[in-house]
Amino acid sequence: MKKLLSALLLLIIILIVGGLGLRHFAQRRMESAIADLRTAIGPNASFTYATATPRMLALGARFTSVSYRDPTVTVTASDAVVGRVTGTALGGQRFGHILLHDVQVMQPGVTATIALLELDGLVLPNGGPARPDGSEAPPRLDSVLLDKGGMRGLHVAAPASQLDLTIDRAAIAQYGLGRMSHLDLNALSLQINLAPRRHVAIGRLRVDGPDFAGQIASLVQSGHMVHAVGHRHFDVSGLAVDAAAPLLRIGHLLIDHEATANQDEVETTVTDLSAWPMPPRDQSVLHMIGYDHFAGMIHALTTVERQSGQMSLHPLVIDAPGMGRVTILADLDQIPVDDPMSLMDTARIVSATIDWQDRSLAGHVLDGLARSRGMEPDAYRRQVIGNLDASPDPSMQALGRFLAAPDRRLRIALRPPRPLNLLMLGVALSMAGDPATAGMLGLSASTP
Structure with missing residues (x-):
């Protein structure tokens, strides 16, 4: 019995000492990673937080009152959990998991808030091309990799452009050059306050197949989207466009696009479609021949020979x-x-x-x-x-x-x-x- 108690006491001492040693190692690792990050963002940017606690077995940390600032953008979050971090901020860093609450992004003329942001398998490569002042720019959006991400409660306000956007939920998967990405949005609302005022609402939007990062790269480099081989599927339900009165309603929109190097095959189906003339409605051709609005469906099969x-x-x-x-x-x-x-x-x-x-x-x-x-x-x-x-x-x-x-x-x-x-x-x-x-x-x- 005495030997058993002695063994248990020895095990407890080992665990305490080992835990303190592991915690000390995790603390040093976290401080080193934060120092690398501050070096990478350069002297014109700052990264601050109220508290930082290492996550010993997750190769990460928990932060409170996080803030990132540079001359063009400010990002804050009430708390952040970062886990399974590998690599370095200087040479390219992979974040196994990131969880942020109460995020706020501020740029001149634009403010965005996100109630919850969760990212898995995020890879931030080396910074982008050097700026005119010689400093290194942050990675371009088309060079980032993401296995999957989700957010809730997005609100974007752009007073100068008179735009206001909200999205209840959004999820994206397989983002990155060469990856066939997936996007799923719920309850999107866009208010355009410039005259004539417009309001656009989408109940749900699902997009499967396009290489989002490749399309962004094409837009940045050439001003239009590059042709990409593969299958794409677009599924939109509950689309509504309103001004002072209804303009458009679509119950369901489906688009299937099969693209090869030489040919595009597109099938489009629009059901529960209602469209009203633009004001003044009493001067529209539709009204003049005795109709209030158009109601029906559309189905199209299209083949395009690219060459x-x-x-x-x-x-x-x-x-x-x-x-x-x-x-x-x-x-x-x-x-x-x-x-x-x-x-x-x-x-x-x-x-x-x-x-x-x-x-x-x-x-x-x-x-x-x-x-x-x-x-x-x-x-x-x-x-x-x-x-x-x-x-x-x-x-x-x-x-x-x-x-x-x-x-x-x-x-x-x-x-x-x-x-x-x-x-x-x-x-x-x-x-x-x-x-x-x-x-x-x-x-x-x-x-x-």
Whole structure:
């Protein structure tokens, strides 16, 4: 019994002495890491805290009242837990785990707060290019690696830009050059207070597949996103855009994008779509023909050949139960594959086939035209149909048959002798009754 008590006492002494030694080692390690960090951020920045306690078995520390300041940004947190730190701040450092509470980021004109920020597998490489004053810049966002991260309670205010953004929850995984990243946002709200005021809300946004870091690097270096091979999936639900009154509602938006070196295949589905005209609404075409707003769905299959700059819609379907259903098959060229914002300026229609199944739109259009001419709608309808029936043009006759019985399908074909710029299509269609314009469009109509 005495030997057992002696052994237990010896074990306790070893644990106490070993624990004190381990704590002393952890303290020295923590102080060395903090000294490296302060050296790395340079003389123009500061890192301060109220208390720092080493985490002996986690190769890290717990801080309170943390603050980082440099000439461009100030970052504070009420407390921080940093664990499993390897490497050095000078040569590249990996943080196995970081947990921050009550974070505040302040830059000139912008303030951001985060209730909780949690990061796992964060790698901060060497600093970025040298600044003009010779000091080393912090690592660029596109050069950072992150296994996964999450935050709650984000609020960004930019008074100068009149922007206010909140996100309830957000999570990101596999961030870094060459990694296929994942993003998941819940309850996003963006308030734009510049006139005209706008409010954008998203219930949930999920993005799978893109190399976020690579896209950021492309934006920084070239001003646009680089083409990347692989699969991307975008899933948005509960999208709403409002001004003084509703402008847009989307129940669900799905985009699947399969990209190879030479081709892009994109499938887009929009359901529970409602869109209202921009104010003043009583002057909108939609209102003039008797509709308050558009309600329906959209489904599109698109193929883009990158080398030739050609696009095929096969098909684009817009289905509005209160108006009608249109199905479009089209081939276009001069597609700006790396600059989609300029598509309307450069793209041309090579050919198109449009099938229209009417539910009420034809009658609304005729009634609106009658009102604009001060005529009784039925009399105007008989006049229009009579004139079309008397036309020698088979396409005009087909249009007359359709208006006389709009439950039948109307097919419009565009086969322009030369590709037609998209911006000119609306103007040309408004003049389609002119035989010369119809010939320029290669336009024909039928009721199959």
